[in-house]
Amino acid sequence: MLRDLALAAKAACSKEDQESLIPLIVTLKELGAQAKKRGFLSLEDNLGSVNDEFLKIGMQLIIDQTEADVVSDILDSDIYYNESNGRELLKKIIIREGLLRIQAGDTSRNIFLCTRIFLGKIANSAFS
Secondary structure (H helix, E strand, O other), X not given: OOOOHHHHHHOOOOHHHHXXXXXXXXXXXXXXXXXXXXXXXXXXXXXXXXXOHHHHHHHHHHHOOOOHHHHHHHHHHHHHHOOOOHHHXXXXXXXXXXXXHHHOOOOHHHHHHHHHOOOOOOOHHHHO
């Protein structure tokens, strides 16, 4: 998990922007469940429907069985060196965390908990 206060400040956004990321967290949870059940290669079936380029790159790295530290380095480089702020930056941070958890073989529940934490302003009931 990224623990950078300056980055966290740049990723600050409104409650509405945070709520708009709930479907992303649900998607990451579902991708994690699929990968756990059917393997990383099964994620390739989802690539065609992924519109977010950052998510697509990360998924492809996992499908290609890229080492976890390399995946982390690539995603971190995009986060730190591309000019993202607010909602878009928070989205990338959530995607990074979810993908690394998927690659580590975490349960879908753990993936959900570890990505949901970034939406601190959102009540748990919003995810039901």
